[in-house]
Amino acid sequence: MNTTLSPSPNGAPFRYSPEALAEVLALTKKYPEGRGKSAIIRALHIAQEENHGWLNIAAMDHVAEVLGITPIEVYEVATFYSMYNLEPVGKYVLEFCHTGPCAIEGAERLIAYTQQKLGIRTGQTTPDGLFTLKEVECLGACGYAPMMQVGEFYHEHLNEEKMDQFIEDCKAGKVNKGTWKMH
Amino acid sequence: MSRKLLLEHAHIPGIHSYEVYRKHGGYRSVEKALKTMSPEAVLEEVKKSGLRGRGGAGFPTGMKWSFLAKPEGVPRYLLCNADESEPGTFKDRFLMEKIPHLLIEGMISSSFALGANTAYIYIRGEYSWIVFILEKAIAEAYAAGWLGKNILGSGFDLDLYVNPGAGAYICGEETALIESLEGKRGNPRIKPPFPAVKGLWQCPTVVNNVETLAAVVPIVNDGGDEYAKIGIGKSTGTKLMSAGGNINKPGVYEIEMGLSMEEFIYSDAWCGGIKRGKRLKACVPGGSSVPILPHYLVTKTAAGEDRLMTYESLADGGFATGSMLGSGGFIVYDEDQCIVRNTWNFTRFYHHESCGQCSPCREGTGWMEKVLWRLENGQGKMSDIDLLVDVAKKIEGNTICPLGDAAAWPVASAIRHFREEFEWHVTEREACMQGNYGLVREKMAV
Numbered sequence: 001m002n003t004t005l006s007p008s009p010n011g012a013p014f015r016y017s018p019e020a021l022a023e024v025l026a027l028t029k030k031y032p033e034g035r036g037k038s039a040i041i042r043a044l045h046i047a048q049e050e051n052h053g054w055l056n057i058a059a060m061d062h063v064a065e066v067l068g069i070t071p072i073e074v075y076e077v078a079t080f081y082s083m084y085n086l087e088p089v090g091k092y093v094l095e096f097c098h099t100g101p102c103a104i105e106g107a108e109r110l111i112a113y114t115q116q117k118l119g120i121r122t123g124q125t126t127p128d129g130l131f132t133l134k135e136v137e138c139l140g141a142c143g144y145a146p147m148m149q150v151g152e153f154y155h156e157h158l159n160e161e162k163m164d165q166f167i168e169d170c171k172a173g174k175v176n177k178g179t180w181k182m183h
Numbered sequence: 184m185s186r187k188l189l190l191e192h193a194h195i196p197g198i199h200s201y202e203v204y205r206k207h208g209g210y211r212s213v214e215k216a217l218k219t220m221s222p223e224a225v226l227e228e229v230k231k232s233g234l235r236g237r238g239g240a241g242f243p244t245g246m247k248w249s250f251l252a253k254p255e256g257v258p259r260y261l262l263c264n265a266d267e268s269e270p271g272t273f274k275d276r277f278l279m280e281k282i283p284h285l286l287i288e289g290m291i292s293s294s295f296a297l298g299a300n301t302a303y304i305y306i307r308g309e310y311s312w313i314v315f316i317l318e319k320a321i322a323e324a325y326a327a328g329w330l331g332k333n334i335l336g337s338g339f340d341l342d343l344y345v346n347p348g349a350g351a352y353i354c355g356e357e358t359a360l361i362e363s364l365e366g367k368r369g370n371p372r373i374k375p376p377f378p379a380v381k382g383l384w385q386c387p388t389v390v391n392n393v394e395t396l397a398a399v400v401p402i403v404n405d406g407g408d409e410y411a412k413i414g415i416g417k418s419t420g421t422k423l424m425s426a427g428g429n430i431n432k433p434g435v436y437e438i439e440m441g442l443s444m445e446e447f448i449y450s451d452a453w454c455g456g457i458k459r460g461k462r463l464k465a466c467v468p469g470g471s472s473v474p475i476l477p478h479y480l481v482t483k484t485a486a487g488e489d490r491l492m493t494y495e496s497l498a499d500g501g502f503a504t505g506s507m508l509g510s511g512g513f514i515v516y517d518e519d520q521c522i523v524r525n526t527w528n529f530t531r532f533y534h535h536e537s538c539g540q541c542s543p544c545r546e547g548t549g550w551m552e553k554v555l556w557r558l559e560n561g562q563g564k565m566s567d568i569d570l571l572v573d574v575a576k577k578i579e580g581n582t583i584c585p586l587g588d589a590a591a592w593p594v595a596s597a598i599r600h601f602r603e604e605f606e607w608h609v610t611e612r613e614a615c616m617q618g619n620y621g622l623v624r625e626k627m628a629v
């Protein structure tokens with residue numbers, strides 16, 4: 001569980017893009033009158049994507065304003081769920097599953113290999129800002145281990161050769177992370 | 184050949200689209216329910232089917248539905264629990280990815296039976312691409328008149344929405360799911376009141392697993408009695424199993440309840456045996472929470488009978504020598520795997536996923552993780568083993584929700600069946616850093 005909130009760098013403000021704002025307001029209509037707060041989880045996902053992959057206080061405060069709730073209600077949610085990054089991250093966040101079924105099919109070795117290859121530990125970002133390495137709990141891909149999530153997609157049945165290729169593809173800008181606009 | 188009720192059409196190209204799904208008999212159950220049946224009659228079929236909750240608890244679905252309070256003028260809600268996060272479990276994902284309309288179809292008939300006019304699918308946030316698959320399918324269902332106002336001229340209205348989570352195992356617990364859907368932290372509620380009386384926004388609510396709701400489709404189509412013909416005793420129908428770990432053919436399988444464990448693990452029709460020609464060491468048959476079974480209790484019960492894939496047979500022998508069918512998250516361990524390491528791994532999971540409300544779970548999972556880590560790394564004491572048993576006992580039954588039990592059982596069962604291996608981690612520190620108990624003991628014997 002994350003617990004520390006960070007201000008935005010240089011006090012830069014955050015606003016949704018016009019289309020993201022329209023999307024968030026449309027999301028609130030999926031719930032009964034006065035229950036628009038329920039849209040918060042997706043509203044935060046969208047804010048995170050538009051804020052370079054992480055949530056700072058400025059972004060959270062803007063979400064609170066849009067949803068008409070208090071900032072503390074947003075902080076409470078943002079600090080509870082593991083998909084929200086409360087610190088800056090790289091362009092590609094590699095989230096490896098390290099739980100049981102993946103672990104016994106080679107996840108630990110693959111994570112160690114990737115750490116060595118990128119020269120960073122889990123939780124760190126490469127100096128060029130391209131990669132952040134995370135370890136996460138079971139992603140529901142146990143039969144296709146080892147695996148990682150990058151953006152909206154899973155990458156399964158991984159091995160060292162596939163990781164090499166993936167990292168090259170990221171550097172060449174050829175990896176699709178998906179976006180909230182996928183629909 | 185085993186009958187398939189849910190995945191029969193899953194491999195047909197384009198089955199995720201409305202057109203192909205409809206061509207293969209899709210939405211027949213909605214036509215039947217809304218045009219020819221009363222809500223009570225649908226509930227009656229579900230009761231007769233003997234269907235039990237497929238998320239893990241195995242509670243009879245018809246009974247759960249019959250608890251739903253129906254006060255005048257208060258909306259009721261049906262929530263689909265698609266927060267699949269139990270380690271080892273990936274069956275709901277398969278169903279939603281391949282054949283999303285099956286879930287939607289099941290939810291329409293179920294909502295009709297319950298008198299719910301709004302339903303939500305709460306799906307774990309990591310399955311983000313499936314959110315889009317579901318939303319596309321829902322849009323198709325609206326366009327074809329299966330959702331919205333006055334469906335098939337029956338006067339029944341239903342709106343269906345998808346609500347993603349953002350990474351929290353605990354949101355698979357139904358009251359935590361409701362809290363999360365209300366836009367809050369996923370902290371389980373104290374029960375009673377149960378969701379059937381006060382659930383989403385304090386209104387009567389039913390929460391069912393993806394597979395459970397999908398199973399309503401064949402139950403309405405063919406009748407509850409027909410469904411109940413499959414299986415043994417109180418384990419009726421088919422079950423989706425997601426098989427992983429050290430097996431030749433990991434994947435999602437639909438089995439008829441009552442298949443033998445022997446056949447499921449070793450037959451080429453299913454898991455195809457243990458990878459790399461290794462031997463079976465242990466099996467966790469129903470997701471990480473259920474007790475682990477050592478190899479000699481996997482295919483046979485302690486009484487020497489064949490172990491079958493039913494709620495009853497897997498639980499045969501109680502916690503002493505049995506386990507549970509759980510969510511169907513089937514994890515197989517070969518002889519190379521270290522039980523202490525695996526137990527530590529699972530405990531780290533529960534520690535990470537504890538919501539932190541109840542101190543036995545919040546603190547206890549952390550303590551167990553620490554103690555297991557030092558045992559695994561050759562720094563444990565003999566007394567640590569009983570300490571773990573003690574902590575597990577003090578978590579179990581002392582928390583608001585079942586996460587505490589789920590964290591305690593894997594530890595208690597691993598020590599019950601593999602105590603020697605835990606002791607060996609203390610007595611043979613060097614060897615335990617290099618291999619696992621089974622392997623080293625074998626080398627010594629040679």
